[in-house]
Amino acid sequence: MEYLSTRGSAQNPDGGPLDFEGVTLAGLANDGGLYLPREWPQFSPGEIAGLAGLPYAELAARVMQPFVGDSLTPERLRELCEEAYARFAHKAVTPLVQLDQRNWLLELFHGPTLAFKDVALQLLGLLFEEFLGRRGERLTIVGATSGDTGSAAIDAVAGREGVEIFMLHPKGRVSDVQRRQMTTVLAPNVHNIAIEGSFDDAQAMVKRMFADTALTGRVRLGAVNSINWARLMAQVVYYFAAALQLGAPQRKVAFSVPTGNFGDVFAGYVAAKMGLPVERLIVATNVNDILHRALSDGDYSTGEVTPTAAPSMDIQVSSNFERLLFDCGGRDGAALAEQMRGFEATKAMRLTNAQREGAAALFTSARADQDEMAQAMRWAWENCGETVDPHTAIGLHAARLQDLDAPVVTLATAHPAKFRDTVERATGTRPPLPPRVGDLFAREERFTELPGDYDAVVTYIAEHAGV
Ligand SMILES: *Cc1c(COP(=O)(O)O)cnc(C)c1O
Numbered sequence: 001m002e003y004l005s006t007r008g009s010a011q012n013p014d015g016g017p018l019d020f021e022g023v024t025l026a027g028l029a030n031d032g033g034l035y036l037p038r039e040w041p042q043f044s045p046g047e048i049a050g051l052a053g054l055p056y057a058e059l060a061a062r063v064m065q066p067f068v069g070d071s072l073t074p075e076r077l078r079e080l081c082e083e084a085y086a087r088f089a090h091k092a093v094t095p096l097v098q099l100d101q102r103n104w105l106l107e108l109f110h111g112p113t114l115a116f117k118d119v120a121l122q123l124l125g126l127l128f129e130e131f132l133g134r135r136g137e138r139l140t141i142v143g144a145t146s147g148d149t150g151s152a153a154i155d156a157v158a159g160r161e162g163v164e165i166f167m168l169h170p171k172g173r174v175s176d177v178q179r180r181q182m183t184t185v186l187a188p189n190v191h192n193i194a195i196e197g198s199f200d201d202a203q204a205m206v207k208r209m210f211a212d213t214a215l216t217g218r219v220r221l222g223a224v225n226s227i228n229w230a231r232l233m234a235q236v237v238y239y240f241a242a243a244l245q246l247g248a249p250q251r252k253v254a255f256s257v258p259t260g261n262f263g264d265v266f267a268g269y270v271a272a273k274m275g276l277p278v279e280r281l282i283v284a285t286n287v288n289d290i291l292h293r294a295l296s297d298g299d300y301s302t303g304e305v306t307p308t309a310a311p312s313m314d315i316q317v318s319s320n321f322e323r324l325l326f327d328c329g330g331r332d333g334a335a336l337a338e339q340m341r342g343f344e345a346t347k348a349m350r351l352t353n354a355q356r357e358g359a360a361a362l363f364t365s366a367r368a369d370q371d372e373m374a375q376a377m378r379w380a381w382e383n384c385g386e387t388v389d390p391h392t393a394i395g396l397h398a399a400r401l402q403d404l405d406a407p408v409v410t411l412a413t414a415h416p417a418k419f420r421d422t423v424e425r426a427t428g429t430r431p432p433l434p435p436r437v438g439d440l441f442a443r444e445e446r447f448t449e450l451p452g453d454y455d456a457v458v459t460y461i462a463e464h465a466g467v
Contacts, residue, residue, distance in 0.1 A: 001019070001020060001037050001038070001041075001066060001067055001068070001069035002017055002018060002019065002037070002038045003018040003019065003020070003022070003023045003035045003036065003037055003038065003229070004018065004035070004036060004038055004333070005029035005031050005033035005034065005035060005036075005333065006029075006033035006034045006035075006036060006322050006323060006325075006326040006333060006336055007029065007031045007032055007033030007333050007336060007337040007340065008031070008033070008332075008333015008334050008336070008337060009031045009333065009334075009337075018035070019069060019070065019071055020067060020068045020069055020071040020072075020230075021071040021131050023035040023229050023230070024071075024124075024127050024128070024131060024228065024229070024230045025128070025131055025132075025139065025222065027222055027223035027224075027225075027227060027228045028210070028223060028227055031337070032337075032340075033322070033326075033333070033336075033337070033340075034227055034229070034319070034320070034322055034323050034326075035229045036229070036323055036326065036327065037067055037229075040270070040273040040274055041066030041067065041274055042274060042275050043274050043275040043276070044275065045249040045275070047275075048240075048244070048248060048249040048275060048276065049249055051063070051240060051244060052244045053244075056085055056092060056093035056094065056237075056241060057078065057081040057082040057084075057085045057086075057093075058078065058081070059237060059240060059241055059244075060081040060085065060123075060234070060237040061074065061077045061078040061081045063236055063237045063240050063274075064077065064081075064233055064234065064236070064237065065077060067233050071131075072130070076130075080123065080126045080127065080130065081123065083126060084122040084123040084125075084126055085122070087111065087112055087122060088110045088111050088118075089110045089111075089434065089436055090107070090110040093110065093119075093238075093241075094106055094107060094108050094110070094119065094238040094241055094242070095107050095110070096241075096242055096245050096246070096409070097386065099380065099383075099384045099386065099396075100383070100384065102404075102407060102408055103396070103399055103400065103407075103408055103410065104242070104246070104407060104408070104409045104410070105386065105388070105392070105396075105409070105410055105412045106238060106242045106255075106409050106410070106411050106412060107412045108238065108411055108412055108413055109389075109412060109413065109414055109415040109418075111152070112152075112155045112436065112437075113148070113151040113152045113155050113181055113437075114414060114415035114417065114418050114434070114437065115148045115151075115152055115312075115413065115414045115415070115418065116235075116264065116411065116412075116413040116414070117148060117149060117152035117153075118152050118155070118156070119234060119235060119237075119238065120226075120230070120231040120232075120233075120234035120235050121152045121153055121155070121156035121224065121231065122155075122156050123230070123234045124156060124224065124228065124230050124231055124234070125156030125157045125160050125163075126160075127230055128157065128160060128162070128163050128222070129160040129161050129162060129163065132161070132162035132163065133161055133162055137162065137220065138162050138163070138164070138219075138220065138465075138466070139162060139163050139164075139220055139221075139222040140163075140164050140165075140166065140219040140220060140221055140222065140461070140465045141153070141157065141163060141164065141165040141166065141221075141222045141223065141224055142165075142166045142167075142168075142206050142209055142210075142221055142222075142223075142461065143165070143166075143167050143168070143206060143223065143224055143225065144167075144168045144169070144199065144202035144203040144205070144206045145167055145168070145169050145174070145182075145199075145202075146169075146170070146173075146174065146199040146311060146312075147169075147174050147175065147178040147311060147312070148178070148312050148414070148418075149224070149225060150167045150169055150174075150178075150182050151178060151181035151182050153165065153167065153224040154167055154181075154182050154185050154190050154192075155181075155185060156224075157189065157190075157224075158185045158187035158189065158190050159187040159189065160189065163189060163222075164189045164191065164464070164465050164466055165189060165190055165191065165224075166191045166193060166461050166464075166465075167182060167190075167191070167192055167193065168193045168195050168202040168205065168206065168457070169182065169192070169193070169194055169195070169199075169202065170194075170195060170197060170198050170199045170201070170202055171194040171195055171196055171197075171449060172194075173198065173199065176441075177418065177433075177440065178418075179445075180440050180441065180443065180445060181437070181440065182447075183445040183446055183447045184440065184443035184444065184445055184446075186444065186446055189466075191448070191461075191464055192446065192447035192448065193447065193448050193449075193450055193457065193460070194447050194448070194449045194450070195449075195450055195451075195452055195457065196449075196450070196451050196452040197452035201452055205454055205457055208454060209221060209458065209461075210223075212458070215458055215461075215462065218462060218465075219461070219462065219465045225261070225319075226261050226263030226264075226319070226320060227319050227320070231263060232263055232266055232267045232270065232320070232323075233267075233270075235263070235264055235267035236267045236268075236270045236271045236274070239255065239267065239268050239271035239276060239278070240271060240276055242255075242409050243271075243276055243277070243278070243409075246407050246409070248276060248277055249275075249276070249277055251277070251406070251407075252277040252278065252279035252406045253277070253278065253279060253406055253407050253408075253409060254278070254279040254280040254281070254282065254399075254402065254404050254406045254407070254408045254409070255268050255278065255280070255281055255282065255408070255409050255410075255411065256282040256284055256395045256396070256398045256399035256402075256408055256409070256410040256411070257281065257282065257283060257284060257395060257410075257411050258284050258310070258312075258313060258391040258392060258394050258395040258411065258413050259283045259284060259285055259291055259313065259318070260312050260313040260314070260315045260318065261315060261318050261319050261320055262283075262291065262318040262319070262320035262321045262323075262324070263319075263320045264411060264413070265281055265283055265363075266320045266323055266324060268281045269281060269324065269327075269362060269363075272362060273327075278362065279404055279405070279406035280362065280363075280364050280402070280404060280406070281362050281363050281364070282363075282364050282365070282366060282395075282398050282399060282402060282408075283295060283363055283364070283365040283366075283398075284365075284366055284367075284368065284394045284395045284397065284398035284399075285313060285365065285366075285367045285368075285394070286308045286310050286313045286314070286367070286368060286369070286373070286394055287306050287308060287367065287369055287370075288305055288306055288308070288313065288314050288315055288316070289367040290302060290303070290315070290316065290317070290318065291318055291321065291365060292365040292366065292367040294321070294351060295359055295360075295363050295364070295365040296365055298350050298351040298355075298356050299348075299350065300321070300343070300348065300349050300350070300351060301347065301348030301349070302316045302317055302347045302348070303316070304316075308370065308390075309370065309373065309390040309419065309422045310373065310390040310391045310393075310394055312391055312413070312414070313391060313394065322336070322340065324355075324358075324359060325339070325351070325355050327358070328354060328355045328357075328358025328359050329352055329354050329355045329358065330354055339352075364402065365398075366397070366398035366401050367398075368393075368394040368397040368398065372394075372397045373390055373393045373394050373397060373426075374393070374425075374426040375397070376388070376393040376394070376396040376397040376400070377390070377393045377422075377423065377426040377427055378426055378427055379396070379400070380393070380396060381426075381427040381429060382427075387416040387423055387427060387429055387431045388412060388416055388423075389412070389413070389414040389415065389416045389418060389419045389422075389423065390414075390419050390422050390423075391413045391414050392410060392411070392412040392413055392414065392416075393426075395410040395411055395412075395413070396410045398410075415431075415434065416431040417431040417432060417433045417434065420433075448460065
């Protein structure tokens with residue numbers, strides 16, 4: 001499979017064609033765009049029916065093989081999937097739970113750090129190790145986190161050959177559970193940095209590092225956020241898994257997706273493009289509703305971020321939305337590069353008619369405020385005996401607004417115990433931490449504190465990157 005960039009002019013830094021291995025290691029394209037496969041692989045209804053009943057790891061290998069192409073043999077891909085998903089606490093990996101006649105929850109939080117990001121990152125850690133080992137190269141991952149991404153990425157690469165990870169978190173501004181999930185991982189290739197300042201300060205430093213040629217000339221920097229195509233690809237699998245259980249390919253299924261950076265719901269779009277019969281994709285946002293405004297009236301303009309009880313959806317810009325605009329807008333890289341330059345200059349843009357119509361064919365959106373979120377939590381608890389986390393509750397609120405003929409699957413993106421205080425406030429029940437993280441508060445922590453000073457952070461990274 002060959003890849004291209006949404007901005008039309010990316011080249012492989014190594015000179016060869018842009019294949020899966022190259023885009024996985026690169027993360028962001030060097031023209032500032034995001035990678036997509038040149039075409040969508042197609043699965044016929046017969047082929048989809050043939051996937052029913054497969055164990056998750058095998059389904060994953062079958063769905064992802066066309067995207068991986070020659071970068072891995074089918075046997076090796078299956079081995080890596082088996083290794084990645086063996087670490088999940090549920091045999092089904094992503095079990096489906098029925099709430100009522102029409103609503104289902106797809107539980108994506110059975111991985112080591114209790115958030116859906118484990119599903120993709122556990123595989124990505126293994127892919128990095130495989131590709132770097134083959135090339136005899138090293139990769140230095142730098143990232144900033146306000147909580148969930150950092151712990152999932154650290155768990156995924158801890159102890160892996162060829163990879164060092166430096167994760168910046170704003171000192172004193174992540175929850176104790178979130179900090180301990182990062183700082184109690186003591187593998188020598190894991191470097192946690194508590195930095196003075198806000199998450200935005202830390203994020204700005206990381207962006208500056210990728211543009212700092214003095215640094216990138218010394219260390220090969222890698223990214224683990226959802227701009228990495230391999231993460232989206234791994235998320236396509238659970239849309240197939242859920243739809244197959246609910247009767248695909250004979251029956252259409254709708255999905256409601258708590259959305260921030262548009263990675264998870266874009267994976268649903270990819271599944272539909274591959275032939276999975278998807279009735280609707282419901283983009284659920286909190287009050288940070290740029291995507292709801294873009295999909296309902298074409299207005300993609302940023303505002304201030306309002307902190308909410310669903311912090312992983314508190315965003316101003318949704319990076320992966322660019323992938324949809326590219327695919328719906330006729331895949332014209334030059335035109336999209338122009339449109340994005342305008343957006344970067346003014347922090348606002350209108351979707352074109354083609355983009356709006358293309359998106360409207362599959363996407364619906366809804367927004368939930370704090371009360372609606374709490375009501376959805378209470379509904380799940382009182383009527384179905386399920387505790388759901390604040391992100392999932394927003395998805396559930398959006399799902400229950402729809403009037404569709406198809407079953408509606410809400411993606412449960414975090415374990416309720418990760419947000420115990422909010423859940424307890426809404427429902428009166430305090431969900432216990434599952435046994436796999438039960439001794440989190442007894443474990444030793446290790447992290448370095450640094451001032452909010454770019455040079456100090458870069459010096460630290462260069463000294464500890466092992467190159
Ligand atoms: C990251 C995250 C989201 C948002 O997912 P995107 O792919 O960024 O849209 C939603 N819920 C939880 C719990 C998350 O960690």
